[in-house]
Amino acid sequence: MATQHSRAAARLMISPAVILLLLWMIVPLAMTVYFSFLNYNLLMPGAHNFIGFENYKYFVTNPAFITALINTLVLVGGVLLITTVGGTLLALLLDQPVWGQGIVRILVIAPFFVMPTVSALVWKNMFMNPVNGLFGWIATSFGFAPFDFLSQAPLFSIILIVSWQWLPFATLILLTALQSLDSEQVEAAEMDGAGPFARFFHITVPHLSRAATVVILIQTIFLLSVFAEILVTTNGGPGNASTNLTYLVYAQSLLQFDVGGGSAGGIIAVILANIVAIFLMRMIGKNLDA
Amino acid sequence: MGQITLSKVVKRFGDVEVIPPLDLEINEGEFVVFVGPSGCGKSTLLRLIAGLEDVTDGHISIDGQDATELPPAKRRLAMVFQSYALYPHMSVRKNIAFPLKMAKMDQAEIDKRVDGAAKVLNLGDYLDRRPGQLSGGQRQRVAIGRAIVREPAAFLFDEPLSNLDAALRVGMRLEISELHARLQTTMIYVTHDQVEAMTMADKIVVLQAGRVEQVGSPLELYRAPRNLFVAGFIGSPRMNFITGAEAEAHGATTIGIRPEHISIVPEGGTWTGKVVVSEHLGSDTFLHVDIEGREEPMTVRGDGEVPVRHGDTVQLSPDETKIHRFDAKGLRIE
Numbered sequence: 001m002a003t004q005h006s007r008a009a010a011r012l013m014i015s016p017a018v019i020l021l022l023l024w025m026i027v028p029l030a031m032t033v034y035f036s037f038l039n040y041n042l043l044m045p046g047a048h049n050f051i052g053f054e055n056y057k058y059f060v061t062n063p064a065f066i067t068a069l070i071n072t073l074v075l076v077g078g079v080l081l082i083t084t085v086g087g088t089l090l091a092l093l094l095d096q097p098v099w100g101q102g103i104v105r106i107l108v109i110a111p112f113f114v115m116p117t118v119s120a121l122v123w124k125n126m127f128m129n130p131v132n133g134l135f136g137w138i139a140t141s142f143g144f145a146p147f148d149f150l151s152q153a154p155l156f157s158i159i160l161i162v163s164w165q166w167l168p169f170a171t172l173i174l175l176t177a178l179q180s181l182d183s184e185q186v187e188a189a190e191m192d193g194a195g196p197f198a199r200f201f202h203i204t205v206p207h208l209s210r211a212a213t214v215v216i217l218i219q220t221i222f223l224l225s226v227f228a229e230i231l232v233t234t235n236g237g238p239g240n241a242s243t244n245l246t247y248l249v250y251a252q253s254l255l256q257f258d259v260g261g262g263s264a265g266g267i268i269a270v271i272l273a274n275i276v277a278i279f280l281m282r283m284i285g286k287n288l289d290a
Numbered sequence: 291m292g293q294i295t296l297s298k299v300v301k302r303f304g305d306v307e308v309i310p311p312l313d314l315e316i317n318e319g320e321f322v323v324f325v326g327p328s329g330c331g332k333s334t335l336l337r338l339i340a341g342l343e344d345v346t347d348g349h350i351s352i353d354g355q356d357a358t359e360l361p362p363a364k365r366r367l368a369m370v371f372q373s374y375a376l377y378p379h380m381s382v383r384k385n386i387a388f389p390l391k392m393a394k395m396d397q398a399e400i401d402k403r404v405d406g407a408a409k410v411l412n413l414g415d416y417l418d419r420r421p422g423q424l425s426g427g428q429r430q431r432v433a434i435g436r437a438i439v440r441e442p443a444a445f446l447f448d449e450p451l452s453n454l455d456a457a458l459r460v461g462m463r464l465e466i467s468e469l470h471a472r473l474q475t476t477m478i479y480v481t482h483d484q485v486e487a488m489t490m491a492d493k494i495v496v497l498q499a500g501r502v503e504q505v506g507s508p509l510e511l512y513r514a515p516r517n518l519f520v521a522g523f524i525g526s527p528r529m530n531f532i533t534g535a536e537a538e539a540h541g542a543t544t545i546g547i548r549p550e551h552i553s554i555v556p557e558g559g560t561w562t563g564k565v566v567v568s569e570h571l572g573s574d575t576f577l578h579v580d581i582e583g584r585e586e587p588m589t590v591r592g593d594g595e596v597p598v599r600h601g602d603t604v605q606l607s608p609d610e611t612k613i614h615r616f617d618a619k620g621l622r623i624e
Contacts, residue, residue: 187371
C-alpha cells in the first residue's frame with residue numbers, strides 16, 4: 001500500500017465485497033424500518049398506509065413487552081453465568097492429565113454439534129417430561145412427586161437447555177486459554193506461598209479474563225436471539241413466562257400476521273442489542289486491550 | 291541461616307534416572323553455581339531443592355531440618371525463574387508484595403518492605419507499571435525484588451540472565467554479585483555459561499548427566515580440573531587436548547594445555563603451524579593454529595597487539611609447568 005496508485009487499486013479490488021456486504025445488511029434493515037412505519041397486516045390485504053410511530057407505541061405498551069424484555073435479559077445473564085463459571089471448572093478438569101483425554105474432550109464438545117431444536121426436544125421429552133422423563137423417574141423412584149420443569153419453571157428450564165448447548169463452546173475457549181498459562185508463573189506463585197485457591201484466583205482467573213471476555217461477547221450476540229428452544233418446548237408460555245423479545249416479535253408478525261408491529265419489535269430488539277453491547281464493552285471491554 | 295544438605299538424592303522420571311545418588315553440602319552465605327551443558331540435570335537439581343519436583347529417594351535438609359517432604363512455600367526459599375515469571379496483570383508493586391500478601395503480613399509492613407526492595411534495586415520509578423511495560427533488565431530486577439522481600443533462607447536462580455542481551459548480562463551479573471555481598475544470604479545459581487560461573491561463584495558445582503564432576507572454588511577448578519570434562523568445560527576458550535606420542539612422553543594418555551599458557555616464539559617452538567583464524571579482541575588475540583598431525587586447530591591466546599594474520603606460520607611453545615595430565619579414564623594425574 002505504498003503508492004497512491006496501489007492504494008486506489010486496493011480500494012477497487014475490495015469494493016465488490018464491501019458493497020455486497022453493505023447491501024446484504026442495509027437492504028433488510030431499511031425494509032424492516034420501512035415496514036415498521038406502515039399499517040401492514042396480512043389479514044387486511046391492500047391497506048399499507050403510513051402510521052408513523054403507532055406500531056412502536058403499540059409494541060411497547062403491550063403488557064407482554066416488559067415481561068419479554070426482562071426474560072431476555074434473565075435468559076442471557078443466566079446462560080452466561082452458568083457457561084462461564086461451569087466452563088472454567090470444566091476446563092480446569094479437562095486440563096488434568098487423564099487416560100482417554102482426547103475422547104473425553106470430543107465428548108465434551110459434542111453438544112455444540114446438536115442442532116438447537118433437536119437438543120431442546122430431547123431435553124423436553126427425555127429429561128424434563130414429568131411422566132416419561134429421566135428427572136421425573138429419579139424423583140418418583142426416591143418417592144418424591146415429579147417436578148414439571150417446563151410448566152413450573154419454564155424460563156429456568158430454557159436457561160438450562162441453552163446452557164447445555166453453549167457450555168462446550170465456553171469450555172473449549174477457556175481450556176485453550178488455560179493451556180497457555182505459563183507454568184513458571186504458577187510455580188512462582190507456589191514458591192511465594194499461594195495455596196491452590198489463592199493460585200486460582202490470583203493467577204488463573206486473571207489469565208482467563210481475556211478469553212472469558214471473548215466467550216461472553218460472542219455468546220451474548222447469539223443468546224439475545226434464542227428462539228428455536230422456546231418454540232419447540234414452551235411456545236413462550238405458560239402465559240408469557242418464557243417469552244423473550246425474539247419470540248414476541250415472532251408471535252406478533254407470524255401468529256397475529258402483524259408485519260408492521262413485528263418490524264417495530266425487530267427494530268426495538270436491535271436497539272436493545274446495541275444497548276447491551278455498549279454496557280458489555282464498558283464493563284469488560286478493557287480486558288481485550290493488550 | 292541457609293545451610294542446605296543433599297544426601298543420596300535421586301530423581302527418576304519413569305525409568306530414566308536423571309540424577310543418580312548425589313551428595314552435596316551448601317554452606318551458609320555461600321554463592322554456589324551449578325554449571326554444566328544443557329540437559330545435565332542442573333535445573334532439575336535446583337527444582338528438587340525448591341520443592342517443585344519430588345525427590346525419588348534420599349533427603350534434603352535445610353538448616354538442619356528435614357525438608358524432603360515440605361511443600362515449596364514452607365522451605366523459606368525464594369526462586370528467580372528464567373522467564374522471570376512475573377504476574378502480568380499485577381503492577382510491579384503488587385508483584386513484589388504478592389509473597390508478603392500470601393503470608394498475611396500487615397499492610398504497613400508490606401509497604402515498608404516493598405519500598406525497601408524497590409530502593410535496593412532502583413525500581414522506585416516503576417512501581418505502578420505493569421511488567422509488560424518494562425525492559426528485560428527491569429523485569430529481572432522485579433523478579434529479584436519479589437524474592438528478596440521474603441527474606442528467605444536462600445535464593446535460587448534458574449538461568450536468570452539467559453534472556454538478556456550481552457551488555458545487560460554483564461551489568462546484572464555485577465548487580466547480583468553485589469546483592470550477595472550485601473545480603474550475605476546463601477544463593478544457588480544455575481547456568482550453562484561458565485563465564486557466569488567463574489565470575490560469580492564462591493563454589494562451583496560442575497554437573498554432567500546428573501553426576502557431580504567436581505566441586506570447588508573457581509580457581510581450584512581452573513588450576514586443577516579433576517577430569518577431562520571439567521578441564522574442557524571450565525576456561526574460555528577451551529583447553530587444547532593432545533593425545534598420542536606427545537602425551538605419552540609426559541606419562542599420560544591425554545595432556546591438556548590452556549590457550550593462555552601457550553606462547554608464540556620466534557624460533558625453536560614445540561609446534562609449528564599455520565594460522566587459520568585470528569580473532570582480535572583488542573585486549574587479547576585468539577589464534578586458531580593448524581598443526582600437522584592434529585585434527586582440530588590449536589587455540590592460542592596472545593596479547594592484543596600480536597601482528598599475526600590469517601595464513602601466517604607461527605611457532606608455539608607451551609608453559610611446561612601448566613600442562614595438565616590425564617590417564618586413560620580421563621582422570622587427572624597429579
